[in-house]
Amino acid sequence: MNTAAPVVIVGAGPAGATAALSLAEAGISSVLLDDNGAAGGQVWRTGAADLGPPLAYTDARGDELRRDLKRHGDLIDHRTGHEVVGLFPDLRLWVLEGGETVTSLHPKAIVVATGALEVFAPVPGWTRPGVYGLGGLQALMKTSRVVPDGPVVLGGAGPLLRLVAAQLASFGAEIAAVVDAAPWPSSGQVLRLASQPGLLAKGLAFEWGLLRRGIPVHRGSAIVEVAGDEEADSVLVAPVDENWRPVDGPRRRLEARVVGLGYGVRSNVELTRLAGCEHTFSASRGGWHATRNRDMETTVENLFLAGDGGGIGGVEVALAEGVIAAASVSERLGQGDRLKTKAAKARGRMVDLVRFQDALADWSGVRPGILAGSTEDTIICRCEDVTRGEIAAAVAAGYTDIGPVKMNTRAGMGLCQGRTCTPALQAIMASETGRPLAEAGLPTSRAPLRPVPLKALAQLPLDEAVE
Amino acid sequence: MKQTEIYDSAVIGGGVMGCTTALHLARGGMRVVLVERGGLCGEATGRCGGTLSLMYVPAILVPYAIRGRELWKDAPRWLGRDVGFNDRHGLDIAFTDADGETLRAEMELRAAAGAPIEIIDGNQARKIEPALSKDIVAAAHCAQDGHALSYLSGVFFHRALARAGVDIRVGTDVFGVEGGDRGFVLRTAKQSIRARRIVLAGGVWMRKMIGWFGLDVPIIGRVTQETISERMPPILASGVRVFRDISLKQAANGTVLVGGGRGSRWIEDADRETVELDPAVVNQVMMNALGSARRAVPALAVARAVRMWTGIEGIAPDNMPVIGPLPGTADVFTIGCQRSGFTAGPFMGRLLADALLGRQPEMPIFAPAFDPARLLSMAPVDRERGVPTV
Known part of the structure; x- marks a missing residue:
């Protein structure tokens, strides 16, 4: 095991793995930590080798990435099943291995590349068995080819919605309908999306996959209720306005044994919050994320951030940022500017990619009415059973920052530490106060990010030697 | 409420001491505003483990801690809710x-x-x-x-305070206090607040608050x-x-x-x-x-x-509470900085409220051992030796 690596990269998705590979190119060794069994992140997630037919619309670059990491095994110490549960402003990390042991690492530089989390919008009945996140459904397909039985209705917005629908359909799932909160993109939006013809073509391919199979897509509509005795058996679909607020109009009930919900993704800020980085809110990049300079460095010195964790940009942006972060780390370590040209090219690509991302967000990014389908009694935080009404009452009592709201309602204080409910909590606060989403603030994160055996923390060994 | 309203008392700091003081002042008939920078019981009170014990406190405070623990046990009666008393x-x-x-x-x-x-x-x-x-x-x-569920105390205090008619201003940071004999003006990021009497209940921020009145204490x-x-x-x-x-x-x-x-x-x-x-x-x-x-x-x-x-x-360097009239400015009082303050807190707040309402407190509250004036001549905490524990 290479314990002398000066750089630790957290997350082996496109951004993190690319950073590791670029560093290796420059002769710099790194430790690449990831809680999954294989590299690729969410987007290039894979399962066992003998899964059978490949997933539709799969990018072969995931397998390439995994091969490259193996080839550079002398310089890249890729540790699977390692989850970072603590990151402190002095660049110390707590790494949980196999859920049992904790190691402390203290490198010279860190690249955080922990990607994105799904955005859920609770509606009545969303906690029923049979309701999944779109990403969760996709992950089941990717890792074990599990395809749900019975009619499936998928609801939400954004590219993942149609990708998951098309992939499920290609494996024979019965997709009863896709419910998309966004309308057809306007001609202006289409023009801007066409600035990246390759990416637009991909999106159209998903769309064609649905059309070809006769899967109805209800645009400008949202699932406003999941009904059933115990498990889900139907959903109620209502038309929504441009801010995703349900409006008058014909509502339809669709049979659904499995419901997939997802309103796009947001940056995973758990580690950057823990490290004390400054964060900013940017509606076109999925909301809150750590602030970075053009070298991908956060406001904490020698802590770099690449990929969706620094604002949603998608896989192409993540790949470019991985290169730029690696170049910055190389320079910072005094290892020369061998990656300079590569980084300059990546920067060039970024300009257009970010423009595409803006157009995408303009069309399908989260709107203020995202929580309008919920009612007083809708559970928002399922770990602590906190309803929308309780959160609204706290806001009415004068609590307008997310920290005190959490403390007073216990929302987001349960086992998942707000991974699921934070965006909903922020949206409710914004709607109750009438203030912009950004003003609800961002919750504090606390170590350990996942449950850690007391025994392991009590016996935390001294920092692993890092030169 | 009009901006020109003059409160009988403004309590600054919404921990266990400030909340109980405000609650009992209001129940005693005063018009009270409670001003808190964050949320109620969001700092030491809500972050502590909620231990209710007689084994931590300096000996002189044992009778107060006994009564405080009884009050937590009795919370349904005076607070309207059981705060998970164990x-x-x-x-x-x-x-x-x-x-x-x-x-x-x-x-x-x-x-x-x-x-x-x-x-x-x-x-x-x-x-x-x-x-x-x-x-x-x-x-x-x-x-x-x-122990009690300290992290829930803010929720329960909020309801009780609202019912008692206390004007609760959470998320309101006080920058300073002006005035003197004819009432005080609290400068905040929102509107100013006027009051005849001030109770400083800022816990670890007590030094800063006392500083508004030109004094420095080694808290x-x-x-x-x-x-x-x-x-x-x-x-x-x-x-x-x-x-x-x-x-x-x-x-x-x-x-x-x-x-x-x-x-x-x-x-x-x-x-x-x-x-x-x-x-x-x-x-x-x-x-x-x-x-x-x-x-x-x-x-x-x-x-x-x-x-x-x-x-x-x-x-404080002698590990004793800071409770009493602030020297130099009439009608300003302090309460807080008490070791194991969660245990005795509800009792201390009630005692101070009684004293301010002109009632005879059940136990001495303006005691020399608690007097903020003692701090003016006190040497800072010796960080090596710490503070006396008993």
């Missing part, structure tokens, strides 16, 4: 003979002040709490101990840490302390809370915005605390920690 026995354990002797000397002083504390040996301690380690050589036992902050576990089967039936080290308790829902730890620090300026808690120290204290927890209760080895956090207590 009636437990308390054990303070020592692993060495030397610690055992100091423990005995300290506890005897508290016992003399009225705490039902007895010194027992390791075997007796294990009879009371079978989960304890075999390495314990001595322990103090108190039949009056336990500093002590960082305490808590780590909470996942829900576990019942392990601990009592509140366990390792002498001068950590506290351990298991809540009704099964979570185990480990508080304290060797190596915690003193800090001069507790403003969260300016304090960067050194992560290396925080981690070291946590490791020490969890190490001690495992040593005291071996069954905790299988527990999983889910979260840790820190809170800051305000402390």
